[in-house]
Amino acid sequence: MSKQDLVVLGQDGAEGCCPGLLTAPLDEAQSVELAKVFKALGDPIRLRLLSMIASRAGGEVCVCDLTPAFELSQPTISHHLKLLRQAGLIDCERRGTWVYYWLLPEMTDRLAGILTRPAGEPRPDRTTTTDVS
Amino acid sequence: MSKQDLVVLGQDGAEGCCPGLLTAPLDEAQSVELAKVFKALGDPIRLRLLSMIASRAGGEVCVCDLTPAFELSQPTISHHLKLLRQAGLIDCERRGTWVYYWLLPEMTDRLAGILTRPAGEPRPDRTTTTDVS
DNA sequence: GACCTGTATCGATGTCCTTCAATTCAAGGT
DNA sequence: ACCTTGAATTGAAGGACATCGATACAGGTC
Numbered sequence: 001m002s003k004q005d006l007v008v009l010g011q012d013g014a015e016g017c018c019p020g021l022l023t024a025p026l027d028e029a030q031s032v033e034l035a036k037v038f039k040a041l042g043d044p045i046r047l048r049l050l051s052m053i054a055s056r057a058g059g060e061v062c063v064c065d066l067t068p069a070f071e072l073s074q075p076t077i078s079h080h081l082k083l084l085r086q087a088g089l090i091d092c093e094r095r096g097t098w099v100y101y102w103l104l105p106e107m108t109d110r111l112a113g114i115l116t117r118p119a120g121e122p123r124p125d126r127t128t129t130t131d132v133s
Numbered sequence: 134m135s136k137q138d139l140v141v142l143g144q145d146g147a148e149g150c151c152p153g154l155l156t157a158p159l160d161e162a163q164s165v166e167l168a169k170v171f172k173a174l175g176d177p178i179r180l181r182l183l184s185m186i187a188s189r190a191g192g193e194v195c196v197c198d199l200t201p202a203f204e205l206s207q208p209t210i211s212h213h214l215k216l217l218r219q220a221g222l223i224d225c226e227r228r229g230t231w232v233y234y235w236l237l238p239e240m241t242d243r244l245a246g247i248l249t250r251p252a253g254e255p256r257p258d259r260t261t262t263t264d265v266s
Numbered sequence: 267g268a269c270c271t272g273t274a275t276c277g278a279t280g281t282c283c284t285t286c287a288a289t290t291c292a293a294g295g296t
Numbered sequence: 297a298c299c300t301t302g303a304a305t306t307g308a309a310g311g312a313c314a315t316c317g318a319t320a321c322a323g324g325t326c
Contacts, residue, residue, distance in 0.1 A: 111248045
């Protein structure tokens with residue numbers, strides 16, 4: 001149940017540090033992979049689930065603590081958790097009768113990096129239109 | 134055409150620095166607003182559009198440079214640009230016959246911050262299960 | 267073994283989203 | 297005024313997604 005079909009999202013990590021999204025045009029394959037992760041974040045229920053999981057002291061949460069926090073059926077919550085897991089944002093483990101989820105910070109770190117523009121960016125202020133070429 | 138219906142997404146910026154998503158459970162209203170932005174990023178075409186706009190030297194791109202980069206109809210590209218704009222990720226301006234788009238770095242900065250966990254996080258290593266109460 | 271509890275999967279349904287062709291709108295040029 | 301070009305809007309069609317009830321599965325307990 002653990003490493004089922006986690007999104008790949010490029011094994012860069014090696015070649016420097018993340019192409020960036022804000023620094024160079026994304027190619028088609030990259031954009032498809034990245035979009036899967038952002039799509040997983042593009043739902044209020046999943047965002048709340050993720051934040052509940054991520055902010056939990058101890059690092060993990062039992063599903064039985066998540067489900068009653070929403071006015072949704074148990075299958076629906078289970079489905080959302082599955083999507084977050086398939087996006088590589090969380091992982092889970094069964095312990096006895098209960099299933100525990102935890103954050104995979106590698107993925108949120110990667111996203112944060114992708115959305116961060118290079119430090120020295122000369123602020124494309126507009127109105128100053130650098131007019132390159 | 135500029136400031137039409139940009140998502141609000143909390144006027145925090147003042148109260149410290151971004152609640153975080155990874156540090157505390159998101160409330161319902163926050164999650165709805167945030168989800169709108171992530172949903173806008175949850176499409177490969179929009180990600181490529183955004184990266185083409187953001188990475189452009191000079192800070193802005195003419196629609197006429199974006200449309201031919203995709204095998205999609207002009208109305209479809211226009212629709213995706215509209216969604217990105219409504220999410221507060223980009224803005225645009227007409228100059229003569231052409232319309233130019235540019236990145237609103239405030240929003241990507243905010244997202245990056247939201248996805249960044251506090252520095253000193255004691256790495257919830259799991260298997261070490263801190264077992265708080 | 268039979269039973270109970272917690273969780274995941276299945277199938278169906280209604281809604282939202284992506285996409286297009288057709289049209290409209292904006293701004294210049296003739 | 298008319299025409300042309302670039303871009304946004306409209307309306308419709310198809311597919312994807314969120315949600316549910318019913319069901320299956322996993323691990324305990326008796």
